[in-house]
Amino acid sequence: MKIVIIGGVAAGMSAATRLRRLDEHAEIVVLERGEYVSYANCGLPYHIAGTIAEREKLLVASPKYLRQTFNLDLRLQHEVIAIDPQQKIVTIKTPQQPTPIQERYDKLLIAVGSQALQLPIPGSDLPQIHTVRSIPDVDQINQLLADGARHAVVIGAGYIGLEMIEALQQRGLTVELVELAKQVLPLFDHEMVSEVADLLQQHGVKLHLGASAQRFVPTNQQIAVHLSDGRQIKTDLVIMAVGVRPASQLAQAAGLTLGERGGIAVNQHLQTSDPAIYAAGDVIEVQDTVLQQPALIALAGPANRQGRIVAEHMLGRSSRYHSSQGTAIVKVHTTTCAMTGASEKSLQRAKRAYHKIYLHPNDHAGYYPDAQQMHLKLLFAPADGRILGAQIVGGAGVDKRIDVLATAIRAKMSVHDLTELELAYAPPYGSAKDPINMAGFLASNLLDGTVKFWYAEEYPAITEHALIVDVRNPDEYAAWHIPQAINLPLAELRAAIPSLKAQAEGRPIRLHCMVGMRSYIAYRILRQSGFENVATLAGGALTLKAFTH
């Protein structure tokens, strides 16, 4: 059997090496358009930063190693320009040959990844404008830095945009950020990442949120970036990080079916509309684990696992790829932002019912030194408590909790199941009631009616007809409070019930504290003391502040 693989990075090389391990005798041809295979795409910004000092470290496996160990027919600078599914032939352009050459296949894998989106605006082909997708990209950016670039504009506040900001700052540049959305990390719900915008500003990044680049104009050695809000930024270097799209043109030209979102359509075995042709990685459309609808998910983890499944199925195993849930994480200075599953905005777009809760737990026992607070948002189904998605922002322990929740989503767990998880506890690592358990408790309370929330979105309108009761201590109230709120510390609440009744004059009571713990206790007291219309602020003042930021 002769297997041809187009693309030699994550999905392609995972498939090639798995194929060889499973079949010592297959002919395996890997055609890579570029000069590098099997490189660490996700490490590129860190190489620019200098965090990964040696360029060689990005080359996870050398062509020599791959050829020797896996007996691969590995060809660099071989660009496939056409696929003929009828003849089972690919046409290849290579600098070594004056005319295109052809290669026959029995089975074909398209693993060509995604392309960085380019803004279709004037000047976008200027030499100071770069994407960060490959080792040559990085080499060119490094050259501009070596040539004395002092100022950069990063367009796009997604994962790569934020990693590049920090990388360029580490190299001494002044950096401005332009993002079309009114928030950074647009895949996150805005209230979860408003503090990340603050953090960037504290680190000297000038933010242009809700703005877009309109054109790039050369000025002396620099270029001027003209923004939609009328401002102009003169800069030495522009990083375009506005997203990617599947590089599905080749497949489309070959008559393979694309999905509704533009990626190659595949079945669970990752076969395209032609069963001899497989596709894997960023180029395909996958099923979203939670929303059960087509999705484009350009992540290294799924790509690697898909490559493996393709190899197995090509060789007759029944392996399936079920879905992707979009688990992602990014480091912004010492802050970690992570998500898995659906966001509130993606649930709204998909018109799905959901509940949400917020928590602000410590990563480990508060009495042990250096506990760090994290902010956790959990989304779940009103009908049965099934976990739909989660976002966590904080310091230590964020990656751990998002992975537990990613596992819980894959296991189709409900919030009730979270209450039962037995996670590892010793004071340096967690709490006897882990943040994950706490999320389960709180969500279960909401589902069974033990608590009723009001939400930051209702503020300030809510103040017009409800009495806001701040149950924190007087010193906390004095330091900051909602203007319309009265102060009634939790410890004094029971004694104050008669006067609170008088003061409420039949209005609803809307409780809050700092993180939502004390006001939950207050809620329980009032609900059982004759108050009918009571609610406690989900996530407390911390979430309110994040919302109204």
Added chain:
Amino acid sequence: MKIVIIGGVAAGMSAATRLRRLDEHAEIVVLERGEYVSYANCGLPYHIAGTIAEREKLLVASPKYLRQTFNLDLRLQHEVIAIDPQQKIVTIKTPQQPTPIQERYDKLLIAVGSQALQLPIPGSDLPQIHTVRSIPDVDQINQLLADGARHAVVIGAGYIGLEMIEALQQRGLTVELVELAKQVLPLFDHEMVSEVADLLQQHGVKLHLGASAQRFVPTNQQIAVHLSDGRQIKTDLVIMAVGVRPASQLAQAAGLTLGERGGIAVNQHLQTSDPAIYAAGDVIEVQDTVLQQPALIALAGPANRQGRIVAEHMLGRSSRYHSSQGTAIVKVHTTTCAMTGASEKSLQRAKRAYHKIYLHPNDHAGYYPDAQQMHLKLLFAPADGRILGAQIVGGAGVDKRIDVLATAIRAKMSVHDLTELELAYAPPYGSAKDPINMAGFLASNLLDGTVKFWYAEEYPAITEHALIVDVRNPDEYAAWHIPQAINLPLAELRAAIPSLKAQAEGRPIRLHCMVGMRSYIAYRILRQSGFENVATLAGGALTLKAFTH
């Protein structure tokens, strides 16, 4: 309704506060034998160490706060000495009253925890001998340190024993460890923690493994610890950390049924044989999640969750406690040792079939700085790949992976499910193929016959009839190798097949490398090249060294 709770720490206080939140009007009496409630038991060694400098931090919630906020009738130094289930009355001894007093209950919770085991040997009541179970224990130990103790013997190398060793060393003491088992952390499989024994020795701890204390003899201001191996250790302080047993005597005297392991027997609602009497925490026998047999699990997490379930069921909810899986973690200097579910030795004791694999992955991408290697052992069912247990020892990221596996066990996942987990990947946090995915891949390969292992236990006997082939590079082989092994680097393997056939002379081939990756590839090559009897060493030389340590 009047609810009486015996014991005011983890399970008892969780029950009391949940009861109050759910029922503002119940009468809730908490009877605590000691002077403290709701203290951080797990923090005690860290207070002795000075890591938790302020004693007050150990008091998670003060009696004043608990009375005020939760309206609890909280009584300290109230020791229940008898329960009369017929009359629904408890009898209480308290220093404030010359004669025992009585208290009626509608529902009773026994949450009296466990007792530290005392060795029944001469001298065990000497004043220099202490357990670490309570704040008074810690005060007494601190007093001995203040009085000039310079040398300590810790008896028992479990979690508390190891935490106390480090704590006492931080206070400047010389410490020796006595442990009956021939390993530290006896709940772990020995090969997983042999490096922890090394680590302790490197930090100056003298180890007496496989030895027991026979008697304690006072000598001047010190005591002499006489060991089973004939040695004597003169010391200022002995920490007894040889385990705990459920404090079930009170329940037994009241005629309540005990389980086969000596804990109070409870149903899923945590009711004892008398449905008006509940029990929770260390005092009960639970169902083991994996082995499905009775177990004693003295951990704070389960105790807290059990208290909550008792409260709910007392008030008419249908809450259930399903099982405990014994997830546990301990910090030893910068090393983390964690486990969840069954160990190999517990599976052997229970006569259960299992497979095992070993991995030594990095906590994050190797090309990103400061990657730390961890050692991971996964146990799973041969029939269906169901995960039975895991142990991980290493630095960063150990707690994360054990929590993912703890969640997977709770979700009844198989090793195939682990291959599909979509965990958060960016270079500082993980790898595109996370250690958890890798464990799933390797275990799946074993289950479907893609790989066949040989195990460190077979060494050295295996060398008598098999050819050991070390597929590492010559420089690695030169630095260390199995004496009987020949060296045949992976890159040269294909070319060397004819000569290997001659050399094997029909003997089985037993491959190995450093961690098991290269020898797995070699295994696949040889199996498909006419070699029938081939196997690769599970976990490679690293696991072999840990075994033969």
